[in-house]
Amino acid sequence: MMTPGEADAVLLRLRDACLSADVGARDELVHWLGQLSPVDLVRLDERARWASWYVAHPLGGRADWEAVVGRGDLLTDCVASMHPDGYLRQRAVHLLVSQASEVVARCLALRATDHVEPVRRVALIGLAGRPDPVALGVLVRMRNRIHGPAALASYGGQFALTDLLGEPDLMVRRFAYDGVLGEMDSGQVAARLEVESDQWLRRQLAERWMAIDPVAAKARLLGSRYVEGRLTVLLDGTDELFDRAELEARMLDRSRRVRAAACWRYRRAGLEPAPYYRAHWEAGGGQSALEGLRETGQRFTEAEARTALASDDPRVRLAALHLWPGELPPKQLLLDFLTDPSGAVVKSVARLLAATPGVRYDDVAPNARSDQPNQRRAAWRVRCELGGWNRPRADLEALRDSDDTLAAAARQDLAIWLQFHAASTYQAILPSEREAIRTHLDHLDLSRDIVELIAFHARIR
Numbered sequence: 502m503m504t505p506g507e508a509d510a511v512l513l514r515l516r517d518a519c520l521s522a523d524v525g526a527r528d529e530l531v532h533w534l535g536q537l538s539p540v541d542l543v544r545l546d547e548r549a550r551w552a553s554w555y556v557a558h559p560l561g562g563r564a565d566w567e568a569v570v571g572r573g574d575l576l577t578d579c580v581a582s583m584h585p586d587g588y589l590r591q592r593a594v595h596l597l598v599s600q601a602s603e604v605v606a607r608c609l610a611l612r613a614t615d616h617v618e619p620v621r622r623v624a625l626i627g628l629a630g631r632p633d634p635v636a637l638g639v640l641v642r643m644r645n646r647i648h649g650p651a652a653l654a655s656y657g658g659q660f661a662l663t664d665l666l667g668e669p670d671l672m673v674r675r676f677a678y679d680g681v682l683g684e685m686d687s688g689q690v691a692a693r694l695e696v697e698s699d700q701w702l703r704r705q706l707a708e709r710w711m712a713i714d715p716v717a718a719k720a721r722l723l724g725s726r727y728v729e730g731r732l733t734v735l736l737d738g739t740d741e742l743f744d745r746a747e748l749e750a751r752m753l754d755r756s757r758r759v760r761a762a763a764c765w766r767y768r769r770a771g772l773e774p775a776p777y778y779r780a781h782w783e784a785g786g787g788q789s790a791l792e793g794l795r796e797t798g799q800r801f802t803e804a805e806a807r808t809a810l811a812s813d814d815p816r817v818r819l820a821a822l823h824l825w826p827g828e829l830p831p832k833q834l835l836l837d838f839l840t841d842p843s844g845a846v847v848k849s850v851a852r853l854l855a856a857t858p859g860v861r862y863d864d865v866a867p868n869a870r871s872d873q874p875n876q877r878r879a880a881w882r883v884r885c886e887l888g889g890w891n892r893p894r895a896d897l898e899a900l901r902d903s904d905d906t907l908a909a910a911a912r913q914d915l916a917i918w919l920q921f922h923a924a925s926t927y928q929a930i931l932p933s934e935r936e937a938i939r940t941h942l943d944h945l946d947l948s949r950d951i952v953e954l955i956a957f958h959a960r961i962r
Contacts, residue, residue: 503541508548512559519577531576535604539638546611549583558585579608587617598627610636613652614643632659638670687714707733728756735762753789791820800826815843839879847879855886862891874904889928897941923958
């Protein structure tokens with residue numbers, strides 16, 4: 502998407518080409534203008550008339566254009582139709598309506614919502630007989646302006662909306678669906694679902710299909726690869742549409758939203774999800790059964806949890822940590838799992854350790870001194886999760902680490918702490934923490950401003 506600065510640079514280039522004698526440059530630029538996306542055309546047009554007390558209009562004054570508009574040059578007429586001066590826009594639009602080009606339709610679409618009535622009226626007349634999906638995309642993006650709905654209704658009537666359902670421009674496709682979705686039959690909806698990639702449109706198509714042919718829709722969508730289809734069937738179908746086995750299969754779905762919808766439907770049938778999840782796990786079920794147990798508020802026995810923690814699957818080990826009986830796993834078990842090869846498990850262990858009563862900064866000192874960078878990163882993560890003055894102290898210590906990845910993460914976290922949390926660290930700093938922070942500041946190559954700011958918050962100087 503074109504930025505304001507890029508639009509200004511383009512407008513200056515367009516102005517220079519139009520006001521010069523370089524025919525080759527104008528031919529090149531009119532071709533470029535015809536390749537612009539609808540959203541960039543709208544942004545370029547808006548920027549052409551933007552100005553402030555210290556920035557002039559990029560296209561310059563009207564006097565510069567009087568002599569060149571109307572000389573039979575397409576680019577000049579197109580660019581003049583964007584000019585801040587209404588009389589110049591009106592003259593340019595009158596010239597454009599007599600020319601045949603795709604870029605003309607797009608420039609006329611820009612003027613079809615103009616606040617000057619003569620400009621707007623002539624542009625709408627000039628758009629008659631020029632059906633161009635890109636020009637339609639321009640008007641779709643201006644539909645919220647005062648004259649946008651009328652212009653879009655006038656121009657949109659030239660199109661067969663069913664022909665627009667395959668347009669690459671998403672906004673044009675959505676406009677077309679708004680007009681035809683309510684008239685589509687089951688076969689047409691099924692065909693469009695095969696090729697439509699937009700999530701919102703897929704959801705609308707699925708809802709339409711469930712409304713007109715729920716049996717066919719369920720047969721196709723309940724096991725589809727798209728979450729929207731599976732979810733729509735479960736939420737919009739009637740209770741009689743599902744049997745128990747179908748619901749149990751969706752309760753093991755990879756999507757959490759689908760699992761929740763299937764559990765809701767399962768309960769409506771008078772069944773309870775938790776016993777099913779436990780039975781499925783005991784029968785050898787994997788990650789999906791564990792997720793279901795967790796989402797229904799179940800817990801393992803300690804023996805079951807330790808068995809799951811011995812699994813080769815990191816997702817099973819992660820779920821076992823959260824299904825541990827009681828509030829939290831034992832402190833020593835969590836410390837042992839800081840050596841887990843899975844980064845996701847280590848992150849979860851760090852958060853659990855930080856929430857465990859009695860955990861202190863030095864409890865992970867052996868990990869912080871390890872030869873393995875992943876162990877030092879795990880120790881740093883635990884210390885940061887402990888909060889308070891542990892966090893900046895851990896960041897400063899990690900800044901001295903030989904692992905560049907860890908040092909970079911610590912530098913970023915320290916910056917975030919200084920910006921958002923330093924002033925709200927109300928916990929009293931211990932003398933040992935203050936001395937550790939002082940030592941790190943003396944040995945780190947930090948900017949003077951950062952050192953002074955940390956020292957101020959830690960009351961070191």
